[in-house]
Amino acid sequence: MPEVATQELVLNMGPQHPSTHGVLRLVLRVDGEVVQEVTPHIGYMHRCAEKVGESVTYEMFTPYTDRTDYLAGMNYNLAYAVAVERLAGIQVPERAEYLRVIIAEMNRIASHLVSFGTYGADLGAVTPFLWAFREREMIIDLFEEVCGQRLTYNYIRIGGLSADVPDGWLDKAKRFIDYFELRIREYNDLLTFNPIFVKRTANVGVLPKELALNYGISGPMLRASGVSWDLRRDEPYGVYPRFQFAVPVGDGRMGTVGDCWDRYYIRIREMEESCKIIRQALAALPATGEARAKLARGFKVAAGEMYVRTEGARGEIGFYIIADGNPKAYRMKIRGPSFCNLSVISEISRGAYIADLVAILGSIDIVLCDVDR
Amino acid sequence: MKQLFGTIGGIVKGFAVTAKYLFKPPVTVQYPTERKPIPPRFRGLLINDVPRCISCDLCAKACPVDCFTIKHEKSEAGKRKLIQFDINMYKCMFCGLCTEVCPTECLTMTGGYEGATLDRGELIFRFVPTVEHPANFPQPPQVEGGMIGSAVTTRAAVNPAPKPPAAAAAASSSSTPAGGTTAHGVSS
Numbered sequence: 234m235p236e237v238a239t240q241e242l243v244l245n246m247g248p249q250h251p252s253t254h255g256v257l258r259l260v261l262r263v264d265g266e267v268v269q270e271v272t273p274h275i276g277y278m279h280r281c282a283e284k285v286g287e288s289v290t291y292e293m294f295t296p297y298t299d300r301t302d303y304l305a306g307m308n309y310n311l312a313y314a315v316a317v318e319r320l321a322g323i324q325v326p327e328r329a330e331y332l333r334v335i336i337a338e339m340n341r342i343a344s345h346l347v348s349f350g351t352y353g354a355d356l357g358a359v360t361p362f363l364w365a366f367r368e369r370e371m372i373i374d375l376f377e378e379v380c381g382q383r384l385t386y387n388y389i390r391i392g393g394l395s396a397d398v399p400d401g402w403l404d405k406a407k408r409f410i411d412y413f414e415l416r417i418r419e420y421n422d423l424l425t426f427n428p429i430f431v432k433r434t435a436n437v438g439v440l441p442k443e444l445a446l447n448y449g450i451s452g453p454m455l456r457a458s459g460v461s462w463d464l465r466r467d468e469p470y471g472v473y474p475r476f477q478f479a480v481p482v483g484d485g486r487m488g489t490v491g492d493c494w495d496r497y498y499i500r501i502r503e504m505e506e507s508c509k510i511i512r513q514a515l516a517a518l519p520a521t522g523e524a525r526a527k528l529a530r531g532f533k534v535a536a537g538e539m540y541v542r543t544e545g546a547r548g549e550i551g552f553y554i555i556a557d558g559n560p561k562a563y564r565m566k567i568r569g570p571s572f573c574n575l576s577v578i579s580e581i582s583r584g585a586y587i588a589d590l591v592a593i594l595g596s597i598d599i600v601l602c603d604v605d606r
Numbered sequence: 607m608k609q610l611f612g613t614i615g616g617i618v619k620g621f622a623v624t625a626k627y628l629f630k631p632p633v634t635v636q637y638p639t640e641r642k643p644i645p646p647r648f649r650g651l652l653i654n655d656v657p658r659c660i661s662c663d664l665c666a667k668a669c670p671v672d673c674f675t676i677k678h679e680k681s682e683a684g685k686r687k688l689i690q691f692d693i694n695m696y697k698c699m700f701c702g703l704c705t706e707v708c709p710t711e712c713l714t715m716t717g718g719y720e721g722a723t724l725d726r727g728e729l730i731f732r733f734v735p736t737v738e739h740p741a742n743f744p745q746p747p748q749v750e751g752g753m754i755g756s757a758v759t760t761r762a763a764v765n766p767a768p769k770p771p772a773a774a775a776a777a778s779s780s781s782t783p784a785g786g787t788t789a790h791g792v793s794s
Binding site for chain 2: 292294295360367370377378379387395396422424426427531
């Protein structure tokens with residue numbers, strides 16, 4: 234019987250797609266069902282954030298940083314605030330520093346909850362999605378009490394916070410952490426160690442350590458490949474040096490080091506570690522203090538340049554700011570972690586099925602606004 | 607065989623977790639028949655108390671997206687009279703920066719978030735009625751205790767009044783000498 238002629242097919246996983254986590258266009262070259270090459274086409278969410286950074290003053294740019302990563306807006310606020318503070322030499326009050334850590338870690342938990350929930354939904358498990366959002370709703374309600382918005386906070390400002398937390402908020406935060414640590418156990422019972430989930434994610438999309446370092450991967454994705462690197466511990470900022478927390482590293486217990494299951498499990502473990510950090514910060518928080526350093530309206534930053542990197546929920550958020558003595562920046566470059574993390578997708582999905590590609594894309598945990606800015 | 611039991615066990619454990627929630631009440635809020643309560647600091651639709659406005663234009667300068675159109679005219683006494691105060695709500699990003707700089711706290715954010723309209727022109731909120739255009743802004747939702755405003759993101763909260771020094775002096779004069787140094791002549 235003669236061999237059947239086969240042909241590679243170019244398939245478009247278009248910008249409107251429920252599993253691409255945003256407006257991402259993936260052009261796949263497939264041989265049957267097996268992916269040979271993936272070319273991501275980005276830019277559908279480009280909103281000229283960096284150009285806006287040159288057109289508005291430093292204080293006015295803070296709301297734009299929320300929108301660059303709408304799932305972890307506080308972490309992006311914090312990254313920008315730390316960058317401008319280091320450039321301008323602004324001292325942040327102690328109480329504000331501790332509150333920033335609490336808020337940023339709660340936002341990290343909220344962002345990882347979305348990652349966890351949508352990852353289950355990508356693979357067909359719809360229940361964890363609703364559970365993740367139920368817990369996330371509690372965090373967002375706390376944030377709503379503190380700053381008035383649910384996703385675009387504009388709360389962590391240059392020099393501190395826009396306002397101190399309301400009375401009783403710290404107790405509510407503590408109660409939430411007590412409640413949430415029990416929920417993580419439920420997630421582990423429901424999804425993490427579920428045999429079907431393990432079958433779908435173990436040994437899929439293996440990212441070797443050398444490849445991860447060469448591509449500039451950062452965040453949970455890098456740690457899942459076996460590299461113990463966390464900017465909160467290794468290049469700390471704020472009051473992070475005062476907290477004890479473990480940095481989970483992927484060990485390939487379900488498959489290979491650096492597979493999708495490792496990336497997913499690192500995020501679950503990071504949620505647990507964030508809870509520990511929040512508890513320590515709540516205990517060590519100074520009872521009184523300013524919420525923000527005094528800054529002039531439309532303050533000018535002396536000429537200079539600075540690159541500051543902080544650990545966001547998705548990886549290393551970098552702000553490279555060139556100031557020239559004006560109230561507006563000369564250049565505001567944002568290094569988005571999702572951009573670098575997404576660049577490796579073609580390498581790690583060679584030889585995977587299209588369904589595995591969905592699993593791999595979900596485990597990278599991108600936010601398109603972060604990829605495109 | 608052992609793997610089969612392991613697999614079935616793992617799946618049954620998941621079912622046990624979800625079965626626990628089968629008998630708990632759902633957490634869904636049935637919008638629009640129910641609404642979640644809004645916290646006091648909520649940043650909703652803007653409202654301007656025109657009699658208190660001094661047309662200083664600080665809000666317009668603070669806005670990142672330039673959604674304010676403010677015009678005033680100088681009266682004979684030299685005071686400013688506000689003749690136009692428009693906010694383009696379709697540009698507004700609800701950041702609250704304008705309410706923070708307002709010196710008289712006439713510009714606040716209400717608890718209103720249901721701002722959908724059928725016409726884009728209705729999204730230009732006009733707070734000063736003129737002959738051509740009547741005032742066009744939604745009344746804030748009524749809640750007990752008065753209108754919700756982002757009271758804490760106004761200047762009074764960002765720059766709190768300094769603590770009176772009399773309290774510190776009274777404390778130091780009544781401090782007991784037991785257990786170490788007294789706060790003698792130390793000002794806080």
